Amino acid sequence: MPVLPSAVSVKNLDNILALCLQNDRIAQEKLYRAFFGLFYTVARDYTTDNESLLAIINEAFLKIFLHLKDYDTSKGSFETWSKRILRNQCIDHYRKQKNAIAAIEINDSVSNHIQHNDSQPGNSRDTAYYFSLLPETTGKVCRLFFLEGYAHKEIAAELHITESTSRWHVSEGKKRLQEILKRKYA
Structure with missing residues (x-):
């Protein structure tokens, strides 16, 4: 049984979804509030800019409300369906943004400004932080591969790159993360 956010029971969720299909604004707000925290956490892995983050979440909710009639309970939970829409967004x-973003290389001057904390590796906040230190494309490929479980073929299709480029970014990301973690925990 899926764990629903913000104390929304399965029965309540079904009622809220039924009302959302009728364009009930109060039900839409309840759904938004119930899933906002989850969506924020998921979207945070893809961008560090709060303005972009909120825009992505709002656009995802708009798509959810527009396509709610297409949701099929026999194919999976609402949470899974909605998170897929969010990830695609x-x-x-x-x-x-791809054309406007320049890849930032991690060098010694950047690594000297890294804020060090005493938390243990593996913390989800640490994971997002370390992925944010990677060049933009490498970080996105690594997030999709390691955190989301995408295959190289899926990553290639989603980001319009080749499978070999996806493999290179994963390999490069591993090397850079190892260097960063060695410096931090050595």
């Missing part, structure tokens, strides 16, 4: 946002 994050990837679309990335594609739009």
